[in-house]
Amino acid sequence: MLPKRPACAGMKKESTIIETRSAFIAIVGKPNVGKSSLLNALTGHKIAIVTNRPQTTRTRITGVLTQEETQYVFIDTPGLLKARNKLGEKMVKTVRESVADVDAAVLVVEPTGEVNPAELDLIEGFKSNRMPAVLAINKIDILQNKELLIERIAKFQDLYEFSAVVPISALERDGIDALLGELSKFAIESPHYFPDDAVTDQHERVLAAEMVREKLLLNLREEIPHGTAVTVETMKEKKGILHVDAVIYCERENHKGMIIGKGGSMLKKIASEARAELEDFFQIQVHLQCWVKVKEDWRNREGILRNLGY
Structure with missing residues (x-):
C-alpha cells in the first residue's frame, strides 16, 4: 500500500503553514x-x-x-x-x-x-x-x-x-x-513521504534481481523469459567489491539448459551484461554469481509466488 496522508493534509492550521x-x-x-x-x-x-x-x-x-x-x-x-x-x-x-x-x-x-x-x-x-x-x-x-x-x-x-x-x-x-x-x-x-534525495523505495536486492531479469528478457527466446524469475540471495560489500549471489528460477529442465547455454556461454553472457549494469548503478566493482534452478509451474503456485515477492 502507498503511504497514507494524515487527515489534515491539504488543510492549513492557524498556527502552522505547510510549505511542502x-x-x-x-x-x-x-x-x-x-x-x-x-x-x-x-x-x-x-x-x-x-x-x-x-x-x-x-x-x-x-x-x-x-x-x-x-x-x-x-x-x-x-x-x-x-x-x-x-x-x-x-x-x-x-x-x-x-x-x-x-x-x-x-x-x-x-x-x-x-x-x-x-x-x-x-x-x-x-x-x-x-x-x-x-x-x-x-x-x-x-x-x-x-x-x-x-x-x-x-x-x-x-x-x-x-x-x-x-x-x-x-x-x-x-x-x-x-x-x-x-x-x-x-x-x-502535505509532508514529503520520502527523503528528498530518494529515487525509489525498492530494496537494493530487488533492483539487482531486476537487472539480471532484464538481461534474461533481452537474450533468451520469447517463450522462456516469462517463465523465469530472479532472486538475490546475498548482497554484501567486502574490500571494495560488491558480492551478489543471484538465483534464476525457470519452469522446465530444458529451459534451464537454454539459460545456461553450451558450455555455460549464455549464462556467462547474461551475468556479464548484468554485472556491467550493476557496476554502473551502484558505482562499485561487482562480483556477480548466478545459479539456475527449476521450479515447475511456479507462476501458478501461491507459496512460491509469495516467496519470490509477488
Missing part, C-alpha cells in the same frame, strides 16, 4: 507502451527495467522525484492484459489497486492505432474512481504523419475528459517537462 506538497501518480497503460521508460525519464534514473517484451514489469515500482517543495511519487504498474495464471492475476490486481490509491493517473498510449480493450478497461476504472488523468501520447519520435496524432487524441477524448493531453517521447525525454507541469497541478499540501 506531494502528488501520488500512477503510470498505467497496455503492455509495451513505454511506462517504465517514462518512469525512468521522470526520475532521471533507471529504476525500472526496459525491454520490448510484454510483462517486463511484474510488480508495482515506486519512483520518486523531488523538485523544491513538491515531491512526486510515481507508481509504475504492469501492463494490463488478460491473466493466464496466478502471477497474471496478481499483476492485474496490482494495476487496479494502484489506480485506486493515487491522486491522478497518467495513461500512456502509442501515437497510432485503435483504442485497445485494456485501455478501455483502464478508462472505465478512471470513471469508477472519478480519477483525474493525463493522456500521454508516447513514441512521437517515431511518428511520421502528425495528422495521425490528432486522430488518436480525438479517439481518447471521446471516451474520457482528460485533464490534459501531452505528446511525449520517453526515450528522448521530449515533453517530460511539459508533463511534469501538468502533474504538478495534482500536488496537495
